[in-house]
Amino acid sequence: xxxxxxxxxxxxxxxxxxxSLNCSYTVSGLRGLFWYRQDPGKGxxxxxxxxxxxxxxxxxxxxxTLTKKESFLHITAPKPEDSATYLCAVQANYGGSQGNxxxxxxxxxxxxx
Amino acid sequence: DTGVSQDPxxxxxxxxxxxxxxxxxISEHNRLYWYRQTLGQGPEFLTYFQNEAQLEKSRLxxxxxxxxxxxxxxSTLEIQRTEQGDSAMYLCASSWANYEQYFGPGTRLTVT
Numbered sequence: 728x729x730x731x732x733x734x735x736x737x738x739x740x741x742x743x744x745x746x747s748l749n750c751s752y753t754v755s756g757l758r759g760l761f762w763y764r765q766d767p768g769k770g771x772x773x774x775x776x777x778x779x780x781x782x783x784x785x786x787x788x789x790x791x792t793l794t795k796k797e798s799f800l801h802i803t804a805p806k807p808e809d810s811a812t813y814l815c816a817v818q819a820n821y822g823g824s825q826g827n828x829x830x831x832x833x834x835x836x837x838x839x840x
Numbered sequence: 841d842t843g844v845s846q847d848p849x850x851x852x853x854x855x856x857x858x859x860x861x862x863x864x865x866i867s868e869h870n871r872l873y874w875y876r877q878t879l880g881q882g883p884e885f886l887t888y889f890q891n892e893a894q895l896e897k898s899r900l901x902x903x904x905x906x907x908x909x910x911x912x913x914x915s916t917l918e919i920q921r922t923e924q925g926d927s928a929m930y931l932c933a934s935s936w937a938n939y940e941q942y943f944g945p946g947t948r949l950t951v952t
Contacts, residue, residue, distance in 0.1 A: 731882075758938065759938075761940060761941075763943075768946075768948075769945055769946070770844075770931055770933075770943035770944050770945050770946045771883065771931070771943045772943070773940050773941070773942055773943075776939070776940050814882050814883075816882070816883075818938065826871065826873065826888045826890075826895060826896055826938065827873065827885035827888060827896060827898070828873075828875075828883070828885065828941060829885070830882030830883050830884070831882050832880065832881055832882050833882055
């Protein structure tokens with residue numbers, strides 16, 4: 728069964744303290760891996776898509792990387808406005824499952840000033 | 841580009857009543873998805889459309905749930921005979937083909 732596991736569930740950082748969030752996945756055929764940011768009471772906001780092992784994407788203080796079994800979201804020198812829940816999702820490329828995303832439970836990041 | 845919009849943003853209903861939600865996707869997008877999210881969980885897939893055709897439905901989508909996308913534009917999600925377990929955030933997303941999905945703000949449903 729396709730599955731996404733994110734760790735840690737919650738992460739507290741001081742402003743400027745860099746860290747990484749982990750997303751482990753099990754899927755028979757990976758079409759793409761997606762990272763989203765979600766603020767309380769709002770819909771997920773798209774951040775990155777990664778398609779193949781070794782690929783990296785960057786946006787401001789965020790950098791996403793992908794291996795054959797997991798993805799990391801690195802946060803460099805975070806600021807309080809980076810506080811949010813970060814969601815990882817995979818999209819499979821076999822059978823009829825070529826549309827929907829399978830999400831993890833997310834990592835809730837809190838950045839204190 | 842105004843993004844994906846959903847209406848209403850909040851809905852409180854009594855158990856047993858029917859409710860309908862609307863989603864307007866990004867205009868250039870041909871795919872539209874419905875997800876459900878409960879507290880502390882990631883979104884769970886319900887169903888998706890490519891243009892007006894409903895291509896996939898999750899087993900989470902019981903007979904009480906129905907979705908339509910007439911003319912391949914906006915979509916509606918109806919829940920009949922609501923139950924307390926239906927309380928959740930209902931999220932709509934749209935995409936061009938299999939590419940990244942953009943989500944709307946969601947409709948929060950509370951069944952009392």
